[in-house]
Amino acid sequence: METNAIDQKAISTLQELGGGSFVVQMIDLFLAYAPKVIAEARVGLAKGDLEPVIRMGHSLRSSGRNLGATYIVDLAQSVETAGRAGKVDLLPSLLDQMEQAFSCAKDCLEARKIEMGILKPADGDN
Amino acid sequence: MGTIELVSRWSAAMEKPLKVLIIEDSEIDALMLLGHLRHGGYDPQYRRVDTAIDLADALNQQSWDIVFSDHNMPGFSSTVALEMVRAVNADIPFLIVSGSIGEEVAVAAMKAGAQDYLMKGSLARLVAAVDRELMDAEVRRARRAAERDLLAREEEFRIAREVQQQLFPATSPATAGYDIAGASCPADETGGDYFDFIAGPRGEIFVVVGDVTGHGLGPALLMTDVRAYLRALVLSNRSLEDIMGQARHLLVEDLGTDRFISLIFAKLIISSGGFSYINAGHPAGYLIAPDGSVRNELSALAPAVGVDAETQRLVSAEVSLGKGDLVLLLTDGVLEATSPSGEEFGMARAVDIVSRERCRPSAEIIGSLFDAVRRFSGSGKIQDDITAVVVKCLNDTPTC
Numbered sequence: 430m431e432t433n434a435i436d437q438k439a440i441s442t443l444q445e446l447g448g449g450s451f452v453v454q455m456i457d458l459f460l461a462y463a464p465k466v467i468a469e470a471r472v473g474l475a476k477g478d479l480e481p482v483i484r485m486g487h488s489l490r491s492s493g494r495n496l497g498a499t500y501i502v503d504l505a506q507s508v509e510t511a512g513r514a515g516k517v518d519l520l521p522s523l524l525d526q527m528e529q530a531f532s533c534a535k536d537c538l539e540a541r542k543i544e545m546g547i548l549k550p551a552d553g554d555n
Numbered sequence: 556m557g558t559i560e561l562v563s564r565w566s567a568a569m570e571k572p573l574k575v576l577i578i579e580d581s582e583i584d585a586l587m588l589l590g591h592l593r594h595g596g597y598d599p600q601y602r603r604v605d606t607a608i609d610l611a612d613a614l615n616q617q618s619w620d621i622v623f624s625d626h627n628m629p630g631f632s633s634t635v636a637l638e639m640v641r642a643v644n645a646d647i648p649f650l651i652v653s654g655s656i657g658e659e660v661a662v663a664a665m666k667a668g669a670q671d672y673l674m675k676g677s678l679a680r681l682v683a684a685v686d687r688e689l690m691d692a693e694v695r696r697a698r699r700a701a702e703r704d705l706l707a708r709e710e711e712f713r714i715a716r717e718v719q720q721q722l723f724p725a726t727s728p729a730t731a732g733y734d735i736a737g738a739s740c741p742a743d744e745t746g747g748d749y750f751d752f753i754a755g756p757r758g759e760i761f762v763v764v765g766d767v768t769g770h771g772l773g774p775a776l777l778m779t780d781v782r783a784y785l786r787a788l789v790l791s792n793r794s795l796e797d798i799m800g801q802a803r804h805l806l807v808e809d810l811g812t813d814r815f816i817s818l819i820f821a822k823l824i825i826s827s828g829g830f831s832y833i834n835a836g837h838p839a840g841y842l843i844a845p846d847g848s849v850r851n852e853l854s855a856l857a858p859a860v861g862v863d864a865e866t867q868r869l870v871s872a873e874v875s876l877g878k879g880d881l882v883l884l885l886t887d888g889v890l891e892a893t894s895p896s897g898e899e900f901g902m903a904r905a906v907d908i909v910s911r912e913r914c915r916p917s918a919e920i921i922g923s924l925f926d927a928v929r930r931f932s933g934s935g936k937i938q939d940d941i942t943a944v945v946v947k948c949l950n951d952t953p954t955c
Contacts, residue, residue: 446590455590458583484580484629491654491675492583 434530434537439497440545449545456538459496463489463531467524470508474520482520483512489527498534501527570598573685576613578624578636579652580605584675588623588652595682606631607639614643621685621692626653626660633664641668646695648688652678708771715745715775719940722775722782727918728752728760730825732949735760736917739886739942740925747774747816748886748940751782753789758825761789764837764884764944765818773814780809781816795822795871799833803860803869815861819853819884828876828948833869835859838887838902845879845950847910853882876948881917883909884946888939889924895933904931909945917945 443452466485473481486509493501504527511519573592579585585603592599604610605628613619622640624633633651640649651664651672661672670688673681719741727736737750747767755761765781767774784802791798799820806816819840821832834840836859842851856870876882885905892900908927912920921943928941 443590446587446594451590455583455586458586462583480629487627487629487654488581492581494654494676495583495587 434498434500434533435541436497436499437541439495440541443495444545452545453542455496456542459492459498460535460538462492463501463534467527467531470524474517474524477517479512479515479517479520482524483509485527486510486512493534496534496538498530498538500530501534504530570596573597573599574618574620575599575601576610576619576622577601577603578605578610578622578628578631578633579603580625580628580631584625584652584654587675588678588681591678591681592685595685597682597685605629607635610636610639614640618644619647620689621648621650623650623652626651626656626664633669634660634667637664637667637669646692646699648685648692650684650688652681711771712745715770715772716741718772718775719745719748719778722749722751722778724750724752728754730760733760733823733825734917734947734949735762735945736921737762737764737942737944738918738921738925739940740937742770742888742937742939742941745775746770746888746940747778748888748942749778749781750884750942750944751785753786755789755822756792760823760825761785762821762823762884762944762946763818764840764886764942765816766837766886766888766940766942767816768814777806777809777814777816780806781818785820795820795831795833796869799835799869799871803835806860810861815859817855817859817887821882821884823876823946828880829873830876830882830946831871831873833857833871835869836862838885838890840882840884841902841906841909842874842876843881843883843906843910843913845877845913847913849906849910850874850880853884876946878948879950880948881909881913881920882944882946884944886940886942888937888941889928889943891939892928892932892937892941894931900928900931913947917947920945 440452443455466488469481470485473479486505489505490502490509493505504523508520508523508527511523575592577585577588582603589599589601602613604613624636626633637649640647648670649668651669652675653672654675656672664672671684673684723739724737735752737752739748739750747769749765751763753761763785767777784805785798788798788801817837818835819832819837821830823830832853834853834855835857836855839855840853841849842853844850851874856872858867883906889905890900890902905924908924909920912923924943925941929937932938
């Protein structure tokens with residue numbers, strides 16, 4: 430899963446659109462944003478509030494696509510669909526999978542930054 | 556998530572500035588869209604909003620060149636956003652950029668006034684769509700501005716026509732031995748034609764035919780001045796030159812630097828048939844004899860009012876009207892009426908028609924002349940106001 434976590438074509442598109450700085454900006458934004466909305470979804474689900482769950486699914490579906498995080502996009506679609514349908518029983522597992530997928534995507538995106546010479550390995554924990 | 560951002564941090568060198576309002580709950584998606592715009596040569600200054608309150612604020616704060624809207628947002632949608640945008644601006648391009656929008660929703664959005672919709676995963680045609688919509692919006696704006704100007708001009712000309720029509724004498728003077736008539740027909744773009752008959756204190760009749768340069772309300776209002784000054788001054792019992800000189804003195808102040816008035820100001824002594832006149836820069840009048848020939852040309856002996864201010868002396872001249880004689884006074888709208896081939900109606904044609912029609916009542920002579928001008932103009936529409944006055948000294952027994 431890790432090797433396929435990010436579609437390189439999407440990163441190339443970002444590079445073409447705005448150069449290395451744009452890629453970094455998009456990756457950093459995604460890495461800051463995704464865990465936040467996943468955590469909000471967790472809290473919401475625990476309270477029985479599906480709104481933050483649906484919002485997480487909806488937003489990661491499109492923002493994940495921008496970065497080529499295809500597995501996240503698929504999972505986000507499933508989360509949004511299940512949330513809108515009120516299929517609460519499916520959601521804990523989907524959120525677990527989403528957290529794992531994000532962890533893989535994060536490693537992969539940071540690796541991409543290093544490969545591209547945008548980020549040095551020593552800075553990888555930022 | 557933050558809802559409002561105002562950012563302009565990219566190099567603007569050689570890029571087209573673009574004020575972009577983005578209705579989008581995802582900062583990452585907004586950034587992606589901006590990336591495409593910058594790559595396409597735009598320098599976007601943008602604000603991102605994702606609530607109705609913030610959208611209303613953004614629309615209040617400044618004008619925008621283009622609006623992009625996501626379709627589904629928590630508690631907000633492109634449908635509502637479009638209504639809000641259209642309520643304040645009918646022309647601004649509104650493009651829906653959505654991850655998932657059904658065909659029915661897209662069609663409904665287009666019907667409601669959205670210009671286009673694009674899928675978030677496929678923004679390759681974004682810049683081409685923006686280029687096209689900005690151009691179309693400019694065309695829409697220009698068309699609306701032209702329509703507004705046209706309406707304003709039509710309203711001005713409507714008012715000018717009303718003012719002008721109020722100035723003309725309601726009836727012709729009923730004077731034994733004379734048949735006097737005048738008429739004026741306004742063009743679509745009402746000009747400054749004017750005619751008047753004023754009864755003098757000694758039973759004489761003053762006849763005025765004038766033309767203020769220009770079209771619209773300005774000339775119409777100046778005509779009210781001319782009419783008021785002359786009507787007041789003829790009561791003073793002074794000479795034609797004095798009356799005209801005083802009127803010119805008063806009018807020069809009102810004219811400014813870019814207008815002048817051509818005028819024939821005449822006095823008919825009923826008992827003697829004496830017809831004295833001052834022609835200030837106006838097309839010549841004509842005295843047509845009973846046999847239809849031109850006996851006298853009442854040419855300009857002074858410049859128009861407003862030209863050379865008051866340095867030129869006003870000179871009057873006099874002709875004598877015998878039985879069967881006819882005086883024709885015109886404005887340049889008659890003479891300069893143009894045929895579809897570009898030929899001008901001209902004085903010779905006008906004199907010829909009046910000469911041929913001389914035995915008919917004065918009002919009918921003018922009617923024939925105006926009909927001829929309209930036919931000559933081809934479309935039936937005249938380019939400028941046309942005005943004519945005919946003063947006929949009646950025969951005891953009609954000879955024709």
